Amino acid sequence: MTELREETPPEGFERLVRIEDPESGLRGFICIHSTACGPAAGGCRMWPYDSPEAARRDVLRLAEGMTHKNALADIGLGGGKAVIIGDPATDKSAALLRAFGRAVEALGGQYYTAEDVGISTDDMAQAAMETPYAVGLGSGRYASGDPSPFTAEGVFQCMKAGADEVFGTDELTGRRVLVQGLGHVGMALAGKLHAAGAKLIVSDLDRAVLDRAMRDLGATICPPDAIFDQEMDIFAPCALGGILTHDTADKLTARLVCGAANNQLASAGVAETLRAAGIRYLPDYVVNAGGIISIAGEIHRSDDWNREARLTTISRRIRDILATSRTSGKTTIAVANDMVDGILAKAANDARREREGLE
Incomplete structure (x- = not known):
């Protein structure tokens, strides 16, 4: 039981x-x-x-990260x-x-x-055999399927927006991009980067997926313990969180960080270390929202939930965050957190007004 x-x-x-x-x-x-x-x-x-x-x-x-992600994605979910x-x-x-x-x-x-x-x-x-609250299903009227491709597409679009800010163009041809973690999202992102002409460097614990990336995508393999020894333009963390510490941030050669992993910063202060080093960090909970955007249509039982159109809002949000960070001097994560605080405060105020109206 x-x-x-x-x-x-x-x-x-x-x-x-x-x-x-x-x-x-x-x-x-x-x-x-x-x-x-x-x-x-x-x-x-x-x-x-x-x-x-x-x-x-x-x-x-x-869970806290999901509150931030869902609030900024504007999908009516906590x-x-x-x-x-x-x-x-x-x-x-x-x-x-x-x-x-x-x-x-x-x-x-x-x-x-x-x-x-x-x-x-x-x-x-x-x-889902025990509850209707299990989603991301492969069949059924509102089924959204595997969210990984949508997460990867959102990361890719945000990476282009970040590249435009950092390098002056969103063109990724010839850019050295290190993808850490070749799970469903990481491999899908690597495929998009290969198609865009990026020079791929990949790292994973699974030799089979590394061989596949080397064979199919022309990727260079990097041992997990040598990630921060690599020369790269863009770092895409797509494994587990906490990869960016003060020490690793000091070693990082990339000028842009944009990946699918949750909670990439080991602590909030790492964002300032990155900013001081001239590295633009795109907040992970904004960048990796494609999957939950895909699934939200299933949760809301919506026939007209346009996932592809809603995906474009992610990169627009990143551009807004980068612009505010540039003018305010705040880190990108501080700007994003401020946006979330405003959204949650408004939601709480709206709920309070609705309760008062009912009383």
């Missing part, structure tokens, strides 16, 4: 639930950071965390996230995924889940 145990969330978070199902082996957390803009939405990540506490820290960080503790290659099962679906269902529509690291469209279909 799937068990949900409420935990006290940190200040500013709405809800934190520990989920367990001893029979299937399910262990993890669901966090709802904010429903100010609508029901919380965010993917489910399956990862072999070192401890429950590490999983708890990650779900909090990721922020939430789920993590499952375990190795997706060996610990995942239909029973575990259905138990997770029951946990999501027990939240009564406060949280919509979808794919993230370690979870596929087929996995979501298993969870």
Whole structure:
């Protein structure tokens, strides 16, 4: 039987639930950071965390990031996230995924889940057998399918906008771009960069995907521990978060950072280190919103949700952030966070007025 145990969330978070199902082996957390803009939405990540506490820290960080992402994407959704503790290659099962679906269902529509690291469209279909709040499905009237291609397209468009700011042109031909992480999004982005004429450098722990990138995309392979020794124009982090520390920022040769990974900055202060070094950082939660934009149409059960048209708003938002950063002297992440604060404050004020009008 799937068990949900409420935990006290940190200040500013709405809800934190520990989920367990001893029979299937399910262990993890669901966090709802904010429903100010609508029901919380965010993917489910399956990862072999070192401890429950590490999983708890990650779900909090990721859920807050989803609030920011969804607010700036203007899709009528709040922020939430789920993590499952375990190795997706060996610990995942239909029973575990259905138990997770029951946990999501027990939240009564406060949280919509979808794919993230370690979870596929087929996995979501298993969870959806227990709840209508599992989305990113491959079939059905409103099914949006794998969100990865849309995430990659949004990153690519933002990279062109960033290149225009940094290099004076959005042309990527001949630019040395290092893509760290060749999962679904990273490989799709690498393909787009190859087609655009970029000189690809790739890094991943999986030798098979590296060989594929070298064979099909003419990429140069970089060992994971040598990323910051490479000469590059653009760095595209597409693996896990925390890759940019003060030390790695000091070593980075790129003039532009634009990638799909969540929470790329190990701490907020790294943004200032990058800015001082003349490196333009494009806030990850803006850049990687293509996937949730794709899925939002499924959540809203909308027949006329135009994903392609809405994707273009991501790069427009990045251009606005870059312009404000340039004139104000603030880091791009500070500018983006200010925008989010304004959106959330307005949503809270609108909700208050609506309540007062009903009373």
